[in-house]
Amino acid sequence: MIISVIASFILYYLGFGEIIFVFPLLLVSSHYGKAASGISIALELALVILYSCLMMGDGDLGLALMLMNLFIPCSLLAAGAVWLVTERQRIGARLILAVIPSALLFAALGFYLGQDRALFGEVFAFYKDVFGAVLSPFINIESLGEEVWNATCYVLFSFVLSILIPVVLCFICATCFTFESVVHSRESDWEDRVGRLELDGRLIWIFLALWLAVLLSRFISIGIVMLIVLFNAAISLTIVYAVQGFSVLYYRMRKKGRRIKSYTLFLILLAIGLFAPGINFIVVLGLPLLGILETFIEFRR
Numbered sequence: 001m002i003i004s005v006i007a008s009f010i011l012y013y014l015g016f017g018e019i020i021f022v023f024p025l026l027l028v029s030s031h032y033g034k035a036a037s038g039i040s041i042a043l044e045l046a047l048v049i050l051y052s053c054l055m056m057g058d059g060d061l062g063l064a065l066m067l068m069n070l071f072i073p074c075s076l077l078a079a080g081a082v083w084l085v086t087e088r089q090r091i092g093a094r095l096i097l098a099v100i101p102s103a104l105l106f107a108a109l110g111f112y113l114g115q116d117r118a119l120f121g122e123v124f125a126f127y128k129d130v131f132g133a134v135l136s137p138f139i140n141i142e143s144l145g146e147e148v149w150n151a152t153c154y155v156l157f158s159f160v161l162s163i164l165i166p167v168v169l170c171f172i173c174a175t176c177f178t179f180e181s182v183v184h185s186r187e188s189d190w191e192d193r194v195g196r197l198e199l200d201g202r203l204i205w206i207f208l209a210l211w212l213a214v215l216l217s218r219f220i221s222i223g224i225v226m227l228i229v230l231f232n233a234a235i236s237l238t239i240v241y242a243v244q245g246f247s248v249l250y251y252r253m254r255k256k257g258r259r260i261k262s263y264t265l266f267l268i269l270l271a272i273g274l275f276a277p278g279i280n281f282i283v284v285l286g287l288p289l290l291g292i293l294e295t296f297i298e299f300r301r
Contacts, residue, residue, distance in 0.1 A: 005044050030183045131153050162227070178263070
């Protein structure tokens with residue numbers, strides 16, 4: 001447990017390892033049970049919060065930025081705990097339940113910042129400087145003018161908030177699939193179970209309703225907060241359908257005689273999605289579309 005907590009914290013500290021930093025903690029359950037894994041998650045949470053408090057800046061802005069930086073690690077740790085206790089649920093339900101803590105944390109953080117407009121202004125000014133540092137090598141910010149630059153930063157800030165929970169869900173999918181692949185690697189029917197993964201058919205109506213609401217927001221004026229909520233929910237459910245699309249693709253490949261392992265296929269698609277511009281849209285759009293069509297067309301016969 002101690003080794004797992006230390007390994008998890010190193011992954012978190014390195015930054016790029018945050019996507020699977022909960023994996024060592026989940027792995028504890030395969031040897032010592034869910035209770036031991038839950039204790040490891042609690043210890044890691046305490047360690048991450050302690051480290052963040054030690055690194056926190058001064059004043060209300062420092063506290064606000066610390067809480068925002070804690071959003072993803074706390075969401076992933078909570079998702080790991082939920083994943084352990086929902087073992088008998090269907091995969092779609094497990095993913096939705098696992099992302100609920102991040103939605104609650106997101107709402108609490110939004111409420112906290114929304115209560116103090118001055119503090120929100122300071123946070124926005126901080127991220128405005130961040131956007132400037134990132135984009136300055138590519139565009140001449142001074143030539144845009146202050147008003148245009150403010151509007152651009154507002155759009156970028158809103159965009160980041162609109163995809164925050166889907167990003168967390170992608171991290172959850174990567175972590176949990178890695179964990180399940182390792183735990184069940186010696187089980188003969190594991191690959192068959194991956195190829196048979198199926199969502200509840202009734203979920204499609206929620207998916208269609210969410211995207212219809214997003215479409216209507218183009219013609220009906222709604223608040224920016226509601227628009228951010230809609231985008232987070234709609235994109236998150238699209239990712240859930242991408243999981244089903246991955247299962248359909250894997251099933252079809254196995255049926256045609258390609259004996260590739262599911263985790264190997266996952267890594268290949270991940271590499272294409274991240275590092276193959278121009279081709280990655282096939283993965284980004286194709287998997288959700290395949291998962292959605294599976295609701296109406298039976299591809300796995």
